Amino acid sequence: MALRNLQEQLDARWQLPSHHSITIWLADNPRLALLSSFLALLVVQLLLTTYRVFFHPLSRFPGPFLAKFSGLWRSNRYMKGTWHDDVLELHQKYGRIVRIAPNELSIVDEFAMKHLYGHGHNAKKTAWYKVWDPPNTAPQLFSELDKKYHAYLRKRVAGAYAMSSILKYEKYIQNCLDLLLWRLKEKAELGPSVDMAKWTNAFAFDVVGELAYGTQLGHLRTETDVNNLRANVFNIFFTLSNLGHFPGQAWIVNNSLTQGLLWMMRVPPVFAEFATWSRDRVKDRIENQDKIKRDDMLSHFCRMKCKDGSPAPLNEVLIEAMNLIGAGADTTSIGMRSCLHYLCKYPKYYRLVQDEVDNFYVANKGTEPITYLQTQQLPMLQAVVKEATRLLPSIVFQLLRHAPYNFTVRDQYIPAGTIVGISPMAQNRDRDIFGEDANEFRPERWLEDRDKAGYMDTSLMTFGGSGPRMCVGKNIALVEIHKFIAQLLYYFDVEMVDLKNPWRITTYWFAYQRDQHMKIRLRPGRTPLRPEGLALEKKSA
Secondary structure, X not given: OHHHHHHHHHHHHOOOOXXXXXXXXXXXXXXHHHHHHHHHHHXXXXXXHXXXXXXXXXXXXXXXXXXXXXXXXXXXXXXXXXHHHHHHHHHHHHOOEEEEEOOEEEEOOHHHHHHHHOXXXXXXXXXXXXXXXXXXXXXXXXXOOOHHHHHHHHHHHHHHHOHHHHHHOHHHHHHHHXXXXXXXXXXXXXXXXXXXXXXXXXXXXXXXXXXXXXXXXXXXXXXXXXXXHHHHHHHXXXXXXXXXXXXXXXXXXXXXXXXXXXXXXXXXXXXXXXXXXXXXXXXXXXXXXXXXXXXXXXXXXHXXXXXXXXXXXXXXXXXXXXXXXXXXXHHHHHHHHHHHHHHHHOHHHHHHHHHHHHHHHHHOOXXXXXXXXXXXXXXXXXXXXXXXXXXXXXXXXXXXXXXXXXXXXXXXXXXXXXXXXXXXXXXXXXXXXXXXXXXXXXXXXXXXXXXXXXXXXXXXXXXXXXXXXXXXXXXHHHHHHHHHHHHHHHHEEEEEOOOOOOOEEEXXXXXXXXOOEEXXXXXXXXXXXXXXXXXXXXXXX
């Protein structure tokens, strides 16, 4: 009886007759319903947080405190553009395996590198890569997750990227380099300094045009960012490299609602104009292969076959031409700027490389520009290129994979499926591989012991390791960088404008160097060759 009276009193207090359901009660009390929902979410979040901090399989790994709760900590650092510094500080503070998100680890370890990215291993790419699939295009190497199909895609373009092929195309690279050197001559005569960040970028994009489209894109000739291509590529990498960490990222970009809203707001697709131009160039080459007698990368792409032996359709040829922008433009210009930076920062090596180049020209009575194969006779130049790109590789973000089964690093078991990645920036400074002075610029390390140098070379992450996912544009970059440094130092003397502030780096997948202002002067008795067909009128500085 007493219990019944108590129940009636409680029902009356909460205005909930005993025969009402909880659902009706919540419907009649919207504020309480909202409060209940909030409390339920709070409890779920509290339980999830407790699990992530204390019971998650990765809870034993060290890392920033906030990274235990959410991937927003990592994403915030990525969006700031400071990951080139952050990743080094993280591993310096926490060690070789660092938890940077609830289910993500950043690793520095040779064994892990070779098992995640090397030949014959089964670590799969994560969904982060799917955001790089443009809508309504053919599958592409970078974002393809299926290993067998990726192998098929890579095999049919491998010939175009082989060093033997790049050497056949070297004359097109030299055409662009001649124009760059002539433009720098004009700027040297005007003074007082030039932004080498802009000029190296313009050069690399024009080379891509020569190789992938059969014509320079006009960045050097007009001294402008033609159709804002370089700015748009930067914006794409900034957006997609960050968006890739959010669930449903590919849908966010490619769904019809997003595209419709952008159209209503009159926001043009950042790549639309260039994509249209690209399609026209590729279509013309396919239709006129017999008339256009030109051997370049586009001619190779046009000869590609499908699995059934039929010619590759237009969209598959087009995506390969456009992929070259990602594989061969920024990656190359970043390497050029890194080499220039370290040479000017350490005059000893600047003089050694310049003397090496001068002696080569004297010995060979050379009047022709030095070729890539000839630069391979200059050991200090080769060592400087390796060392500079080791310390500041083009790619800085983690190359993400799902941990394979039975994956153990330094006696630490990592559950299968965990998102793991290695930053080339951090891995290239592993003291176990490169010595206690791994953070220092010391090109001699590549010349002291041949066996040791070979071991270090196979352990570099500069181009994404040595496995099947290695950057296909590696050979293009090597040819351009060696030729650029050798010919620049032959014709010019170069020095930094401000040794304390040599440049500004922002990292969004690539480590973009900005504002690399340098003084350049023509060396006595040296004048670059004037490019054929160059307009006589001078451009403004």
